[in-house]
Amino acid sequence: MKNPIYPCLWFDGQAKDAADFYCSIFKNSKISIDTPLVVNFELNGKKIMGLNGGPKFKINQSISFFVTCQTKEETNDIWGRLFEGGKALMAIDTYPWSERYGWLQDKFGLSWQISLAEKDDLKEQITPSMLFTGKQFGRADEAIKLYTSIFKNSSVTTQLHYDEKEHGPGKVLYSEFKLNNHDFIVMDGPGDHDFSFNEGLSFVVDCETQEEIDHYWDELTADGGREDQCGWLKDKFGVSWQIVPTILGKLMSDPTKSHKVMQAFMKMKKFDIEKLVNA
Numbered sequence: 066m067k068n069p070i071y072p073c074l075w076f077d078g079q080a081k082d083a084a085d086f087y088c089s090i091f092k093n094s095k096i097s098i099d100t101p102l103v104v105n106f107e108l109n110g111k112k113i114m115g116l117n118g119g120p121k122f123k124i125n126q127s128i129s130f131f132v133t134c135q136t137k138e139e140t141n142d143i144w145g146r147l148f149e150g151g152k153a154l155m156a157i158d159t160y161p162w163s164e165r166y167g168w169l170q171d172k173f174g175l176s177w178q179i180s181l182a183e184k185d186d187l188k189e190q191i192t193p194s195m196l197f198t199g200k201q202f203g204r205a206d207e208a209i210k211l212y213t214s215i216f217k218n219s220s221v222t223t224q225l226h227y228d229e230k231e232h233g234p235g236k237v238l239y240s241e242f243k244l245n246n247h248d249f250i251v252m253d254g255p256g257d258h259d260f261s262f263n264e265g266l267s268f269v270v271d272c273e274t275q276e277e278i279d280h281y282w283d284e285l286t287a288d289g290g291r292e293d294q295c296g297w298l299k300d301k302f303g304v305s306w307q308i309v310p311t312i313l314g315k316l317m318s319d320p321t322k323s324h325k326v327m328q329a330f331m332k333m334k335k336f337d338i339e340k341l342v343n344a
Contacts, residue, residue, distance in 0.1 A: 067245070067273070068216070068217075068245050068270055068271060068272060068273075068277060068281075069112070069245070069247070069270075069271050070216070070244055070245060070247045070268055070269065070270050071111070071112040071113060071114060071247075071268070071269050072113050072114070072128075072130075072193055072266060072267070072268060072269075073113075073114040073115075073116055073266070073267045073268070073269050073307060074113065074114065074115050074116065074124060074173075074175060074265070074266055075116050075118045075122045075123070075124060075264055075265045075266070075267075076115055076116065076117050076118065076173065077117070077118070077119055077120045077123075078117050078119075079117075079173055080103070080104040080115030080116060080117045081096075081099060081104050081115070082173075083104075083115055083173045083175075084096050084099075084104045084106040084113075084115050086171075086172075086173070087106065087108055087113075088106055088108065089146075090143060090146045090147060091108040091109050091143075091191070092109055092189075093107070093108075093109050093110050094106065094107055094108045094109065095107055097112075101117065102116065102117055103115065103116055103117070104117075108191055109189060109190065109191055111190075111191050114269060118264075121264075122263055122264040122265045123174055123263075123265050124173070124174040124175050124176075124265035124266050125174070125176075125260040125261075125263060125265055125266075126154065126170065126176045126196065126258075126260050127195065127196055127198065127260050127261055127262045127263070127266075128176075128193055128194065128195050128196070128262065128266040128304075129168070129175075129176035129177060129178050129193075129194050129196070130175065130176070130177050130178070130191050130192070130193060130194065131177075131178045131180065131191070131192045131193075131194040131250050132177060132178065132179050132180065132189075132190075132191050132192075133180055133181075133182040133189060133190055133192075134165075134179065134180065134181055134182060134189060135182060135189050136181070137164070137165050137181055139189075140157075140165045140179055140180070140181045141157070141165070143179055144157050144167050144169065144179045147169060147171050147177050147179070148169055148171070149171075149172065150171070150172030151169050151170050151171040151172050152169065152170050153167065153168070153169050154168040154169055154170055154176065155167055155168040157179065162239075163180045163181055164181050165180065165181040166178070166179065166180040166181070167179050174265070175266075178194060190248065192241075192248045192249065192250050193248075193249055193250065193266075193268070194249075194250035194251070194252065195208070195249070195250070195251045195252070195262070195304065196251075196252050196253075196254040196258075197237075197251065197252070197253045197254060197302070198253075198254040198256075198258040198260070198261060199258060199261050200261075201261065201262070201302055201303060202236075202253055202254060202255060203232075203233070203235065203236050203253055204253075204302055205236075205237035205240065205251045205252060205253045206224075206235055206236075206237050206240075207302075208251060208302050208304075209221060209224075209237075209240060209242055209251060211300075211301075212242070212244055212249075213242060213244065214284075215244075215280075215281065215284045215285065216244040216245045217245055218243065218244075218245045218246045219242065219243055219244050219245065220242065220243050221240065221241075221242040222241045222242060222243065223239070223240060223241040223242075224237065224239075224240040224241075224242075225237070225238040225239045225240065226238055227253070227255075232253070232255055236253045236255070237251060237252060237253045238252065238253070239252055240252070261303060262299075262302065262303035262304045262305065263303070263305065264297070264305045266305075267297070267304075267305035267306060267307055268304070268305070268306050268307070269306075269307040269309055270306060270307070270308050270309065271309055271310075271311045272308060272309065272310055272311065273310075273311050274338070275310075275337070275338045275339070278308050278310060278335065278336055278338070279335075281306070281308045282298065282308050282335045285298055285300045285306055285308070286298050286299075286300070287301070288301050289301035292334045292335065293334065294331070294333070294334055295330055295331065295333065295334075295336075296308050296309050296330070296333070296334075296335070296336045298334075308335070308336065309336065310336050310338050310341065312338060312341070312342070313326075313330070313336070313341065316341055316342070316344075322344065325344040326341055326344045328344070329341055329344040
């Protein structure tokens with residue numbers, strides 16, 4: 066798939082332990098890259114990057130993984146195994162929106178929403194879910210419109226709003242959408258919360274050309290976004306993205322070039338493919 070989008074989890078030396086833990090729980094899971102800095106793995110076929118970035122950032126509840134399960138037994142099993150060393154944010158129980166649902170934070174700080182799938186949608190999947198809280202509350206719909214305008218093959222598949230009498234017009238209770246055929250969920254979170262979007266969980270976009278890098282970088286940093294180092298940026302909602310050339314992995318695996326390539330991109334904000342190749 067062109068321009069794949071996948072989550073990156075920030076750890077302080079725990080990326081391999083976390084990857085092993087998650088791969089032991091979910092089907093069709095494996096570790097594909099294992100280095101001191103980066104551990105890439107797949108859970109039920111979904112690519113995730115684990116980054117040993119140090120103590121600077123910590124994963125919080127602003128972005129969780131929403132897991133739909135095919136049976137009640139599977140829902141209970143995944144909840145129980147992820148709960149080991151973690152804490153419940155919403156106890157697993159019956160709720161108006163699901164026969165079996167719970168929200169937890171695992172021992173590595175990552176949040177999970179575990180839910181029994183509806184009978185007409187028995188797909189088992191893991192979907193990133195963004196919660197717009199605090200100053201960002203009420204901006205979920207704006208974010209959906211921005212993201213689906215930037216990425217190709219995008220669509221909104223489900224959108225439910227809060228009662229206007231309760232929270233005012235336009236607040237998103239729950240929405241599912243696709244960016245380049247990758248599934249995402251967003252919700253507006255009313256009330257007081259002690260967390261907001263940060264670098265603890267970012268989204269990586271792999272790009273084949275400089276034109277693609279320029280497009281995503283310029284669109285996502287526009288109107289109040291922020292450029293950071295080494296291909297990182299924040300959009301105007303505070304969500305972190307990494308816009309990365311696909312050739313970077315090949316360049317970094319070449320022992321004759323890797324040091325010069327690293328020196329080159331450490332000086333960059335937006336990646337410049339030509340400068341990396343010629344380093």
